[in-house]
Amino acid sequence: MFFASDNWAGAHPAINERLLRESTRFAAAYGTSDLDRAVEARFNEIFEREVSVFFVATGTAANSLALASVARPGGVVFCHSEAHVIEDECGAPDFFSGMRMVPVEGPLGKMNMKNLGARIARYPQDAVHHGRAAAITMTQATEVGSVYTLDEIAAIAQTARAHGLPLHMDGARFANALVALDTTPAEMTWKRGVDILSFGGTKNGCWCAEAIVFFNPEMARELPFIRKRTAQLFSKSRFIAAQFEAYLKDGLWLELATHANAMADRLRDGISGSNSARLAWPTQSNEVFAIVPIDTMKKAHEKGAKFYDWLEPRDMSEPAGEGEMLIRLVTSFASTAHDVDAFLAAIG
Amino acid sequence: MFFASDNWAGAHPAINERLLRESTRFAAAYGTSDLDRAVEARFNEIFEREVSVFFVATGTAANSLALASVARPGGVVFCHSEAHVIEDECGAPDFFSGMRMVPVEGPLGKMNMKNLGARIARYPQDAVHHGRAAAITMTQATEVGSVYTLDEIAAIAQTARAHGLPLHMDGARFANALVALDTTPAEMTWKRGVDILSFGGTKNGCWCAEAIVFFNPEMARELPFIRKRTAQLFSKSRFIAAQFEAYLKDGLWLELATHANAMADRLRDGISGSNSARLAWPTQSNEVFAIVPIDTMKKAHEKGAKFYDWLEPRDMSEPAGEGEMLIRLVTSFASTAHDVDAFLAAIG
Amino acid sequence: MFFASDNWAGAHPAINERLLRESTRFAAAYGTSDLDRAVEARFNEIFEREVSVFFVATGTAANSLALASVARPGGVVFCHSEAHVIEDECGAPDFFSGMRMVPVEGPLGKMNMKNLGARIARYPQDAVHHGRAAAITMTQATEVGSVYTLDEIAAIAQTARAHGLPLHMDGARFANALVALDTTPAEMTWKRGVDILSFGGTKNGCWCAEAIVFFNPEMARELPFIRKRTAQLFSKSRFIAAQFEAYLKDGLWLELATHANAMADRLRDGISGSNSARLAWPTQSNEVFAIVPIDTMKKAHEKGAKFYDWLEPRDMSEPAGEGEMLIRLVTSFASTAHDVDAFLAAIG
Amino acid sequence: MFFASDNWAGAHPAINERLLRESTRFAAAYGTSDLDRAVEARFNEIFEREVSVFFVATGTAANSLALASVARPGGVVFCHSEAHVIEDECGAPDFFSGMRMVPVEGPLGKMNMKNLGARIARYPQDAVHHGRAAAITMTQATEVGSVYTLDEIAAIAQTARAHGLPLHMDGARFANALVALDTTPAEMTWKRGVDILSFGGTKNGCWCAEAIVFFNPEMARELPFIRKRTAQLFSKSRFIAAQFEAYLKDGLWLELATHANAMADRLRDGISGSNSARLAWPTQSNEVFAIVPIDTMKKAHEKGAKFYDWLEPRDMSEPAGEGEMLIRLVTSFASTAHDVDAFLAAIG
Known part of the structure; x- marks a missing residue:
């Protein structure tokens, strides 16, 4: 009767089997192996477009580095007041991005659009004293298990675009939201205006598989250096890749x-x-x-x-x-x- | 003919087997499981004393967080001029600790004692402009495969003590040095004056197993928060523990x-x-x-x-x-x- | 009819006169002159006890460095939801201290005690995920011109003590509050439990005179390095001292x-x-x-x-x-x- | 017989007189006054082109914020091994920019061109592990009183351009170098390829007047936020402006x-x-x-x-x-x- 969290579960046999197979060979380190490349290409298929993919150690790292990639001095990031980035990551997003998380209220773990608009209005692009709006981050599925509809995602993205802000989605439970909506990865992300995704595998059957997915490659430009400088580049990166390969295989x-x-x-x-x-x-x-x-x-x-x-x-x-x-x-x-x-x- | 690096190798069967076994059960997340505790206790045996152990994702993280745990504003850290911390970690130790790495020359990857003394003398404890000496870090085995003798370690530790500086050892290849010297983990570390150790398992048969070992528990006091804030706390931490359990079992x-x-x-x-x-x-x-x-x-x-x-x-x-x-x-x-x-x- | 802000005013003639006199002589740089020392001693008299005093360039610097001096990894700082530190300093306190400002609501610019207690309870000392309570900062006079009574200060200090938190007071308008309460500097600060004070002179007749005053010298230990590393140590520091000398002279x-x-x-x-x-x-x-x-x-x-x-x-x-x-x-x-x-x- | 440093001197009467005059009026705060604007325009004349000017509190701040404005994750900055930025600022440039200072040897305080080239070659733009070249900073006049010739400045700038690196000049003693070379501000900076200048007035007769001058306005884009977030925006900024006005008047x-x-x-x-x-x-x-x-x-x-x-x-x-x-x-x-x-x- 283990219902404390989905990260109390172990790992799925198919993922173990793939790891086992990977362990018997030599391959290039630091994310440069053939397998790393193949799995990156697999993400293109999953998302029906060219994406930039970066493996990291934890979901907190995925969120923090995603936000660091769009960091601006004095920037503020809007998130739901109960979001993981503001309540459960010990300030890691602030530490890595140098930005502040500003809470937006809303029922059932979702940002209310009016509150979001009001908050953004408080931080215009020339607000040297207050700080300026720099990004929006939303969680799908949310901390309280609710799921933004595709229209709700599009509405937030529209607000983001209107203010020139990148939109990040914390997808620690991306797969659970996806099947709940019975839609596709593309529809739930870039087709609705999401720019960056924390794509979580750990809670859903991997033992350690988290990725940052950039739909806008320009935003990924500094990520290789950001990732190394934050000690998130695995030497045996291909063992993350191997998990994702099995995870994404045959649905x-x-x-x-x-x-x-x-x-x-x-x-x-x-x-x-x-x-x-x-x-x-x-x-x-x-x-x-x-x-x-x-x-x-x-x-x-x-x-x-x-x-x-x-x-x-x-x-x-x-x-x-x-x-x-x-x-x-x-x-x-x-x-x-x-x-x-x-x-x-x-x-x- | 794979001699590019020891991190091009896969993982040892005994480690895979242990991971496999771990994957079938539920257990508490974030390093609080029974297995995490058991492996921490195992480190006490290995080092013949009570130690504080923290698992992290990469060797760069181990080094960076070890130094962050003894960080002081305006502090400088002395290391060999070819050390991994200064040459191969993209500034991660600086980023995490807020300190600067100051190079000390010496042949064959080892700091020369005279050079070390001269460098430390340049940064006394009241040197507000230059910055002040805050730590020494040494690599065992070094970047060029040489090994500090036990006496050499003791000599560096003596210098560290004389200036009130903690001594960190980067043990990415700790086991290789240990068997080269035919000595014990205790002798090569705290018995010679080492305060903190980056204990690497990845290069020697694990696929991802790095730990920070504190021989001085006082220095570990802030580490739980430092680790979480730097996105290095694995949710399924016990899979690191499982690797170490197999790694350390029966030699x-x-x-x-x-x-x-x-x-x-x-x-x-x-x-x-x-x-x-x-x-x-x-x-x-x-x-x-x-x-x-x-x-x-x-x-x-x-x-x-x-x-x-x-x-x-x-x-x-x-x-x-x-x-x-x-x-x-x-x-x-x-x-x-x-x-x-x-x-x-x-x-x- | 200049009522935009008290920092639109110029400087008082007595302060100018003192600056003029200072300008004709040579003296040691970086805060080590006889005048720097004398003015530091003057603060002891003003506060009726030994204090540690550090001059900085701006009120934002005073607040940020004060909080940096008590920084803890993963720490959160409680402040009123409209406080300068959270709303008007572009995240400088977060940047310098590495901590997050957590807003506490309350009418008329003052933290409500019940809200403060509830917020602190959310961040206990072992809350690795949420972060932990690390400091309280209050503003006297507040952003909306109200003034905490001596009893209200004591009540906040008592809460701070109960949770082992240092209490900082942002005194950008310290003098205005002091005369409003018709009390003494000692009574309004350390006698009521304040540990660190941002003592502002700029808004009240100086042209650039801000100081951090520590009533607990232990907390000031790292400040000399923090101040230099944050580029806040004036070479001709004595010109700040000169302003304060005139400012504090004869009331x-x-x-x-x-x-x-x-x-x-x-x-x-x-x-x-x-x-x-x-x-x-x-x-x-x-x-x-x-x-x-x-x-x-x-x-x-x-x-x-x-x-x-x-x-x-x-x-x-x-x-x-x-x-x-x-x-x-x-x-x-x-x-x-x-x-x-x-x-x-x-x-x- | 005061020869300890030029920052032991007081302030010139003409500068005092101008400060005195400024002190009697009201004016807009935070660098938005008419005087701030006028002095910014004056810099355009001095440098014979449109420049962006930002006043800061100290020379260390000018250097640090200049480098922060061109910061890149994992970046390294090349400077002479005895430069103020690496030896005398307690790591402030590292702290503000998040980059590392890499020393380049050379006689008489000047970087040797061959050494500079060799150092840059060590940090190519894809060097995720080493870090990548991000800027060059030179000091004019140098720490040991020598002066780069115009040709030497041009040679360094050419190297900078060849590698796509911005060139910063630490001009704490800019005026002394300028008259030593008997040239113009334009010739000694942007006409030779300098992108950013720390323009110091404090050591040469002001009591506190330091400015960052951008010849490439694109690089200044983030500076307003960087400056505020680093607590370097004076509320009564016009008192810095006043000093510069007198300083630059009639030569x-x-x-x-x-x-x-x-x-x-x-x-x-x-x-x-x-x-x-x-x-x-x-x-x-x-x-x-x-x-x-x-x-x-x-x-x-x-x-x-x-x-x-x-x-x-x-x-x-x-x-x-x-x-x-x-x-x-x-x-x-x-x-x-x-x-x-x-x-x-x-x-x-």
């Missing part, structure tokens, strides 16, 4: 995300039919947020269920009452129907 | 280094007995530097041998003559006697 | 602030008795905020009055209505009753 | 530098005719380097002479012998023939 990544989302739906259904718990908000990807009695939560923990309680968003419509708590349940490629049902039984 | 790591060094010795012997090439300087670990006719070098390349030419050190006793070149040959756990002999045949 | 600084505040009171009285304008909130130091019809504002501008419109705070009790605006009027040592009356006449 | 600056250089020549002549001392190398601007018996030096100190001993350059042709020392004597606008003669008498 494995979509299959794994579909499974994770289905497990979340199963949890959702169980909870909404339950007497002891209720959904905090609709489930859209692989994260389920529920309000449960504290006693129930304790019992579940005692029975071995792993999950975290969660800080309630400001704008929550029906917050937890006396003796209740908000909890987060995350499913992954490795979650099983058996475990979901065990958990549902545990909370009664 | 595998020493076995692999012993093999690599033996292959270097075999190369060395072949070259010193050759008519077409000569050793540039004595071989002490897993790197062989040779002077070869350019024609010979080209032929070897044509036959598929992989190796790099090398910039001659200033203090080289017998530099390459007309029509000759200095080349570097690196062996690894994966080098074979067959390959060595093929190479020797290729250069005639 | 000149208090006299000038008393005058500025009195001019603000005169403005306030005129506006509260006016038909065309009303006070936005009570006047406590040398800043008056008023709500005026846009037409009136335009006319005043046409007649040569200089002042800025102002962004309304979120928590404003009676915001501007249709056809009205919020404006800010700042008085200084150089403001005259004649100018105040002319302005009041201009707005009818 | 005052050239007059002062001519005087300083003449005083250095007088010192030089006295020393070369002396029995007790000898010139260490030829005097070209306002710095005289002499080798004197230690006893003589002590006596001069006892008689009240102020000067510093100096670290001998590596390439010194006739180093100090037993019982001798190298000393530096700096003259300024405020030096008098009487003081020079008194010093010469003091050393016998």
Whole structure:
């Protein structure tokens, strides 16, 4: 009953098998091997266009270096007030980019367009004292499991364009959002105006596979130096490439995300039919947020269920009452129907 | 005939096997799993004392964060003029620590003690304009394959202590030096006065396993925050731990280094007995530097041998003559006697 | 009718006279002259205890270096949501300290204690992902001209102590607050728990005189290096010292602030008795905020009055209505009753 | 007998008079006043072309921000091994630009062209590991009082252009070099290929007046934000402008530098005719380097002479012998023939 996070899961057998095969040969280091090149080309196919791809060690690195690549002195970056970049990366995006993250409020983990516009207006391009707008970053799927629709992405991109700002997407759970929307990687990114993507594989079946994908190659120009200077260039880079090769092969990544989302739906259904718990908000990807009695939560923990309680968003419509708590349940490629049902039984 | 670098090798089967086993289970993320803890404890045994251990993504990260942990505003760090930290890490140590690397000359990749003393004297603790001495970093084995003796390490440590400076050791090839000296990890480090070690596993059979080891826990106090803020905290950290577990089990790591060094010795012997090439300087670990006719070098390349030419050190006793070149040959756990002999045949 | 800002004023004759006298002699550079020492000692008298004093070029520098002196990796600094450090310094405090400014809401430019507590609770000392609480900074007088009472300062300091956080005070308008409270420098700072003070002289009659004052000398230990490394050490530092000497002599600084505040009171009285304008909130130091019809504002501008419109705070009790605006009027040592009356006449 | 440094001098009466006049009026803050504009225009005349001018607090700031304006990730900056930027600014240029200073050797404080070429060759534009060449900075006059000829400046600029590197000139003693060469500001800078100039007024009669002058406006694009973010934007900026106005009026600056250089020549002549001392190398601007018996030096100190001993350059042709020392004597606008003669008498 492991629902603490999708990064508590291990790695998928197909990915292991590919790593094993890679381990028996020699190849050029620092991202210059034939395999590195082949996988970079594979990203072109996945995204239906020429892209620039850079492997890095962590999702935090992907976000931070993506923003560093469009850094401007005195720049500010707009993100949702609960975004990973502002709340969960210990200031790494600020450290690497030299810019500040400015929070934009909005319900269900999504930036509200009016708030976004108001915030940008506060930082015009000649605002030497305040600082100036330099980028927008959005998270897909969001920290609370919601998913921006294609139109919502396009609307944010339009605002970005109107102000001359690059748009970055934190795709730590990109695959989960993709299958939730039943769309293509191209449609969910550059066709809607996204410039840079943090493409995460770790949470969805790899053990360490994160990439920065640039749809605008001009923005990638300094990245090779930024990456080396930030100690993110793996010597045996091809082992990241190998994971991505297996991950992207024959739609494995979509299959794994579909499974994770289905497990979340199963949890959702169980909870909404339950007497002891209720959904905090609709489930859209692989994260389920529920309000449960504290006693129930304790019992579940005692029975071995792993999950975290969660800080309630400001704008929550029906917050937890006396003796209740908000909890987060995350499913992954490795979650099983058996475990979901065990958990549902545990909370009664 | 892969002698370009030890990071061109793959990964050892025992390490793969351990990774495979790890991949099938769930475990806590961000370095808090039982396995992370167990491997940290294993480092205590290896070093015969309580140590603080932090896994990071690359050797550059290990060096940079080690220096960041002892950073002081306006600080300067003394290193050999050909050291990796100053010549091959794109300024990452400067970026992470906010300090400057100041080169100290010395033959065969080792800092000369007199030069070191003179350099330190230039940066006293009240030198607001010049900057002040803040740390010493040494490389074991060095960039040119030489190995500091235990006495030489103690002498540098004594200088460090005399000036109140922490001593860091870049051990990207720690195991190769260790078996070359036929000593213990404790003897080669804290018993001789080393405070912080970059402990490298990647070049010696892992695919990605680097650790910072603190013998002085006080210096490690800020590292958890430094590591997260620099995007070096793996979510599935236990996969690094798993590699180290296998690496350190039953002396595998020493076995692999012993093999690599033996292959270097075999190369060395072949070259010193050759008519077409000569050793540039004595071989002490897993790197062989040779002077070869350019024609010979080209032929070897044509036959598929992989190796790099090398910039001659200033203090080289017998530099390459007309029509000759200095080349570097690196062996690894994966080098074979067959390959060595093929190479020797290729250069005639 | 110059009410745009107190930094639009020139310099007081007594300060000019002292500068003139200083200019005719030779003296040691970089803050080591007899005069530098004497003025440092003068600060001890002013604050009734041993303090460490460092001159810097700007108020932004004073704030940024003060925070840099207590910087911790991954640290966050709490400040009012409208504070200069977060809204008007282009991210300089973040750049110099490597920390993030986290906004705390509260009416009239003052941090609300409950909000402050809640924010600090979000960043405990082991919060590697969120970051950890590292400092509190408050502004006295605030950006909107209000003044923390001595008890309010003590309450913030108590919270700081309870969490082991240093407390910094941005005193760009320190003198104006001091005379408003009719208290002593010691009472308004270290006796209430302030650790570091940005002591501003520029807005109150100097042309360039800013100092960082440490009540806790331990926190000043790294400042000499931080200041040089940030290009804030004047070679002819004694010209800053000279300004401060004259400024602090015979209570000149208090006299000038008393005058500025009195001019603000005169403005306030005129506006509260006016038909065309009303006070936005009570006047406590040398800043008056008023709500005026846009037409009136335009006319005043046409007649040569200089002042800025102002962004309304979120928590404003009676915001501007249709056809009205919020404006800010700042008085200084150089403001005259004649100018105040002319302005009041201009707005009818 | 003040020959310790030209920054031990006070300020020239004409500059004081102008400051005095400025102090009595109100004017717009943060560099937006009419006077700021007028002085910027004055720089256009001085340099016979449109330039971008930015006032900053210190020479270290001018150098650091100039380099920050052309910063590239992983960039290295070439400078003479004894340059102020690498030896006397506590790492400020590294801190502000994020780049590393790489030393180039050469006699008499000037970069040797062959050494410069060799160093640049080490850092090609794709050198992700080493870092890449990003700028050249030269000092005019140099740290040891020598002056690059116009042809030498042109040669360095040609090398810079050939590698696509911007060329910065540290002109802390710009006026002294200018009158030494008897040329024009335009000839000594942009007409020879200099892109950015640190234009110093402090050492030559101002009390605090430093400017960054961009001959290539494109390079200045980010400077307004860089300057604010580094706390170098004065609120009462016009007091810097006022100093420069007086400084540049009717050739005052050239007059002062001519005087300083003449005083250095007088010192030089006295020393070369002396029995007790000898010139260490030829005097070209306002710095005289002499080798004197230690006893003589002590006596001069006892008689009240102020000067510093100096670290001998590596390439010194006739180093100090037993019982001798190298000393530096700096003259300024405020030096008098009487003081020079008194010093010469003091050393016998």
